[in-house]
Amino acid sequence: MKLPTPLSLQQVASLVGAEIIGDPQAKVHGINEIHMVEPGDLTFVDHPKYYNKALNSGATFVLINARVDRPEGKHLLFSSDPFRDYVFLARYFRPFEKATKFISDTAEIGEGTIIQPGAFIGHHVKIGKNCVIHANVSIYDHVQIGDEVIIHSGAVLGADAYYFQKRPEGYRKLEPCGNVIIGNRVEIGACCCIDRGVSGNTIISDGTKMDNQSQVGHDTYIGKNCLIGAQTAIAGVTRIEDDVLIWARVVVNKDIVIGKGAVILATSGVDKSLKGGKTYFGSPVDDVRKKWREQALLRRLPELFSRLDKE
Amino acid sequence: MKLPTPLSLQQVASLVGAEIIGDPQAKVHGINEIHMVEPGDLTFVDHPKYYNKALNSGATFVLINARVDRPEGKHLLFSSDPFRDYVFLARYFRPFEKATKFISDTAEIGEGTIIQPGAFIGHHVKIGKNCVIHANVSIYDHVQIGDEVIIHSGAVLGADAYYFQKRPEGYRKLEPCGNVIIGNRVEIGACCCIDRGVSGNTIISDGTKMDNQSQVGHDTYIGKNCLIGAQTAIAGVTRIEDDVLIWARVVVNKDIVIGKGAVILATSGVDKSLKGGKTYFGSPVDDVRKKWREQALLRRLPELFSRLDKE
Amino acid sequence: MKLPTPLSLQQVASLVGAEIIGDPQAKVHGINEIHMVEPGDLTFVDHPKYYNKALNSGATFVLINARVDRPEGKHLLFSSDPFRDYVFLARYFRPFEKATKFISDTAEIGEGTIIQPGAFIGHHVKIGKNCVIHANVSIYDHVQIGDEVIIHSGAVLGADAYYFQKRPEGYRKLEPCGNVIIGNRVEIGACCCIDRGVSGNTIISDGTKMDNQSQVGHDTYIGKNCLIGAQTAIAGVTRIEDDVLIWARVVVNKDIVIGKGAVILATSGVDKSLKGGKTYFGSPVDDVRKKWREQALLRRLPELFSRLDKE
Numbered sequence: 001m002k003l004p005t006p007l008s009l010q011q012v013a014s015l016v017g018a019e020i021i022g023d024p025q026a027k028v029h030g031i032n033e034i035h036m037v038e039p040g041d042l043t044f045v046d047h048p049k050y051y052n053k054a055l056n057s058g059a060t061f062v063l064i065n066a067r068v069d070r071p072e073g074k075h076l077l078f079s080s081d082p083f084r085d086y087v088f089l090a091r092y093f094r095p096f097e098k099a100t101k102f103i104s105d106t107a108e109i110g111e112g113t114i115i116q117p118g119a120f121i122g123h124h125v126k127i128g129k130n131c132v133i134h135a136n137v138s139i140y141d142h143v144q145i146g147d148e149v150i151i152h153s154g155a156v157l158g159a160d161a162y163y164f165q166k167r168p169e170g171y172r173k174l175e176p177c178g179n180v181i182i183g184n185r186v187e188i189g190a191c192c193c194i195d196r197g198v199s200g201n202t203i204i205s206d207g208t209k210m211d212n213q214s215q216v217g218h219d220t221y222i223g224k225n226c227l228i229g230a231q232t233a234i235a236g237v238t239r240i241e242d243d244v245l246i247w248a249r250v251v252v253n254k255d256i257v258i259g260k261g262a263v264i265l266a267t268s269g270v271d272k273s274l275k276g277g278k279t280y281f282g283s284p285v286d287d288v289r290k291k292w293r294e295q296a297l298l299r300r301l302p303e304l305f306s307r308l309d310k311e
Numbered sequence: 312m313k314l315p316t317p318l319s320l321q322q323v324a325s326l327v328g329a330e331i332i333g334d335p336q337a338k339v340h341g342i343n344e345i346h347m348v349e350p351g352d353l354t355f356v357d358h359p360k361y362y363n364k365a366l367n368s369g370a371t372f373v374l375i376n377a378r379v380d381r382p383e384g385k386h387l388l389f390s391s392d393p394f395r396d397y398v399f400l401a402r403y404f405r406p407f408e409k410a411t412k413f414i415s416d417t418a419e420i421g422e423g424t425i426i427q428p429g430a431f432i433g434h435h436v437k438i439g440k441n442c443v444i445h446a447n448v449s450i451y452d453h454v455q456i457g458d459e460v461i462i463h464s465g466a467v468l469g470a471d472a473y474y475f476q477k478r479p480e481g482y483r484k485l486e487p488c489g490n491v492i493i494g495n496r497v498e499i500g501a502c503c504c505i506d507r508g509v510s511g512n513t514i515i516s517d518g519t520k521m522d523n524q525s526q527v528g529h530d531t532y533i534g535k536n537c538l539i540g541a542q543t544a545i546a547g548v549t550r551i552e553d554d555v556l557i558w559a560r561v562v563v564n565k566d567i568v569i570g571k572g573a574v575i576l577a578t579s580g581v582d583k584s585l586k587g588g589k590t591y592f593g594s595p596v597d598d599v600r601k602k603w604r605e606q607a608l609l610r611r612l613p614e615l616f617s618r619l620d621k622e
Numbered sequence: 623m624k625l626p627t628p629l630s631l632q633q634v635a636s637l638v639g640a641e642i643i644g645d646p647q648a649k650v651h652g653i654n655e656i657h658m659v660e661p662g663d664l665t666f667v668d669h670p671k672y673y674n675k676a677l678n679s680g681a682t683f684v685l686i687n688a689r690v691d692r693p694e695g696k697h698l699l700f701s702s703d704p705f706r707d708y709v710f711l712a713r714y715f716r717p718f719e720k721a722t723k724f725i726s727d728t729a730e731i732g733e734g735t736i737i738q739p740g741a742f743i744g745h746h747v748k749i750g751k752n753c754v755i756h757a758n759v760s761i762y763d764h765v766q767i768g769d770e771v772i773i774h775s776g777a778v779l780g781a782d783a784y785y786f787q788k789r790p791e792g793y794r795k796l797e798p799c800g801n802v803i804i805g806n807r808v809e810i811g812a813c814c815c816i817d818r819g820v821s822g823n824t825i826i827s828d829g830t831k832m833d834n835q836s837q838v839g840h841d842t843y844i845g846k847n848c849l850i851g852a853q854t855a856i857a858g859v860t861r862i863e864d865d866v867l868i869w870a871r872v873v874v875n876k877d878i879v880i881g882k883g884a885v886i887l888a889t890s891g892v893d894k895s896l897k898g899g900k901t902y903f904g905s906p907v908d909d910v911r912k913k914w915r916e917q918a919l920l921r922r923l924p925e926l927f928s929r930l931d932k933e
Contacts, residue, residue, distance in 0.1 A: 099757070102739045117413045118431050118447065120740050120757035120775070134470070135410070135431035135449040136740065138757040138775030138812075153431070153449030153467040154502065156775040156812035159756070162833040162852070170807065170829040170847050185481065190449075190467035190504040191524075191776065193812040193834040207481040211473040212504040212526045213544075213813075215834045215852050225481050230473070230526050231544045231562075233835075233853045233870055248544055249562045251853075251871045251889055267562055267580050267594055269889050283889055284917070295595070297923040301608040304930065308615065428724045429742050429758065445781070446721070446742035446760040463781040464742070464760030465813065496792065501760075501778035501815040502835075518792040522784040523815040523837045524855075536792050541784070541837055542855045542873075559855055560873045578873055578891050578905055606906070612919040619926065 001177040001199050002030040016085035022075025036200035044082040087175045094177035097123050146184035154191035161198045161218030312488040312510050313341040324388055327396035333386025342400055347511035355393040401488035408434050457495035465502035472509045472529030623799040623821050624652040635699055638707035644697025658822035666704040712799035719745050768806035776813040783820045783840030
């Protein structure tokens with residue numbers, strides 16, 4: 001998330017009471033997680049395992065719970081609990097605002113767009129032209145939607161990322177400040193759920209069509225002109241390139257990449273990155289011919305065992 | 312879809328600017344897809360692969376992009392883009408009408424039927440007697456529902472068929488003009504999605520009970536007194552006969568038939584037509600005993616390999 | 623379900639016209655199913671296969687369709703159709719009340735709780751302090767929710783149990799009179815469905831977090847601080863102990879127990895009870911290392927068959 005206006009490191013530090021190791025006048029432009037930060041952003045890290053990753057990331061500012069050496073060009077904020085402070089900043093810059101009507105007065109809605117009864121349009125939502133938002137759709141605050149988009153009933157855009165940190169007293173939530181961005185000519189099926197990014201954006205690009213009851217996790221990117229079959233679950237922080245075809249009931253793991261034009265057959269489980277331009281099947285997914293061969297041999301197991309039991 | 316009143320071929324042709332090869336005074340009674348047409352209907356075809364199927368279908372009128380010979384008793388409409396023209400006709404005869412209230416004034420609702428807050432009832436919907444439509448259900452225009460039906464919250468009836476045509480510039484939508492028809496004493500679980508037919512009807516027959524989060528694709532027929540378990544996905548254009556039992560999380564492919572009284576165990580993937588009266592399991596589905604045997608042998612693989620590796 | 627105030631067996635018998643075999647003045651405190659009854663409760667049984675189970679259950683009162691011997695300390699109600707009479711009692715003590723507004727006047731809502739537009743809060747619902755109930759959530763009558771609970775859009779709490787009895791003329795519904803009880807600091811994802819108990823309670827305990835589009839069947843108990851991944855389906859009458867981790871797209875059968883701290887990897891199918899503290903995978907589920915070994919051997923099947931075909 002970019003800040004509405006850049007703040008000095010001094011100002012950010014004072015919000016959370018953190019100690020500055022660096023230049024107090026340096027300007028913080030945004031806050032984001034390790035895998036999404038850009039120069040000018042602040043990220044956080046609270047586990048030694050990830051110290052190096054955070055310190056070598058694109059972030060200019062690192063909120064950290066150790067007095068480590070400061071890499072050149074970076075500035076540190078020392079805190080006993082970076083997770084807590086990061087959540088504070090997320091909520092500070094992106095507070096939850098109660099709604100009092102179905103369509104917020106702060107929503108911008110394009111010409112020719114139809115919003116059916118019971119659809120909820122949160123604060124600061126932007127919807128383009130000639131869209132149809134069907135009955136009982138829920139669009140959380142700040143979500144951005146392009147032109148000629150159709151969203152079917154029961155779909156939910158912008159619900160919180162599913163992201164918790166285990167603590168002795170229970171799970172602590174990483175309050176999200178990210179967003180959902182939907183391109184032009186996208187169609188989203190009934191009861192689909194697209195979560196907002198934790199601090200970055202969940203993106204569905206132009207021309208992609210999702211069938212009913214599919215879900216997309218936080219910070220995932222889906223390219224242009226993809227088809228996503230019914231009841232597909234795509235985890236967070238995954239990248240699906242243009243023209244990918246996913247049939248029904250596929251599950252896709254987090255932190256992977258599916259290359260341009262890949263085809264994933266129904267009921268597959270994608271647990272690793274896949275090259276584009278090929279067809280895949282099975283759980284765990286593999287080349288479709290290999291999987292079909294495996295299934296054919298599976299059916300020969302009785303023959304195999306009866307032969308061996310005779311020897 | 313049947314037209315509100317039959318039109319001459321001349322009138323239909325002039326709506327889309329198509330060339331008549333046949334009798335301009337012949338009466339068009341409806342429009343429908345190849346697999347659902349009846350005499351008096353118009354269908355469309357735009358790929359040589361399906362020309363014969365369309366020309367030999369039940370359709371009396373064929374909208375086609377080639378100047379083929381006219382079969383006896385049939386009339387053709389020649390067009391450079393039958394898909395575009397068919398969509399135009401679908402939208403012309405079944406235009407999308409914006410709703411301004413939760414329950415349309417044109418909806419007919421039977422005696423004793425309870426409609427809870429937030430339920431959306433579109434234009435021209437018919438609901439029978441003594442039903443309960445729970446909160447936040449969405450029922451799109453024209454859907455028909457019988458008597459003593461219960462529809463749980465979040466369910467969506469009549470959303471658009473998931474049907475697109477690939478084009479160089481992206482996917483083009485086959486705008487649906489079909490419908491959803493629900494019989495008597497049906498119960499539909501929370502967050503279920505039942506799509507409307509493309510041009511025909513999606514039908515759920517008397518006495519069938521669907522558990523939560525299941526979905527039924529366009530133009531599918533489900534018979535009487537079926538049980539459909541939670542999170543089941545049934546694709547489009549499939550036929551499920553009476554008394555079929557489907558346990559949870561089953562996926563059923565399109566264009567298949569499941570015979571009367573078949574039982575499909577949980578998590579199965581049905582990729583082909585199945586005879587009635589038997590029990591099936593697995594993905595791809597097979598006779599349950601065969602599948603259980605296969606699974607038992609799978610567990611013996613380590614033994615098998617260690618024996619072979621010793622030889 | 624406990625009765626609002628205890629009734630004499632005489633009073634209960636007269637409601638359904640059943641014959642008393644026992645003390646007419648004995649006090650009935652509640653009605654419940656065999657697996658959930660406590661002393662003072664009435665249960666029902668209508669199949670000889672379950673007579674012994676019912677007569678030896680914790681129930682003090684048994685509604686039964688045979689003139690069996692009365693066990694010591696128990697009282698019987700003889701009826702030709704115990705199912706019908708039990709349903710009558712359930713509906714009598716827990717009648718369905720039509721709602722006329724989004725938030726019932728009889729709902730109790732704690733301080734600091736935010737209810738977004740389109741959320742339905744039924745009669746006699748209790749919601750604790752500092753909760754957020756997002757847009758278009760549906761909460762059926764009598765549901766109880768703790769403090770600091772977040773429920774995302776499209777979620778449905780308290781829909782009817784999926785429980786039917788087959789009859790020659792079709793399925794007969796066991797009208798539920800149970801409830802849903804949600805602990806403190808629970809988070810429920812978008813479009814999740816949690817069914818009410820048939821006569822007991824479906825319980826989600828403190829600190830548990832459910833991801834989108836998951837479902838929980840009737841009378842299931844989920845312990846504290848569990849994580850439940852997206853699109854997980856948990857059947858009815860199952861017990862999941864504290865600190866269980868369930869990844870995405872898992873299916874859990876009914877009538878089983880998952881022990882404290884068990885971890886179930888994504889896409890698994892849990893068909894039997896599992897000991898706590900271990901990691902499981904696969905469908906049917908097994909020890910994760912065993913399953914991974916099985917999958918590795920599966921990939922060696924082509925090698926195996928080509929070797930055998932040469933011999």
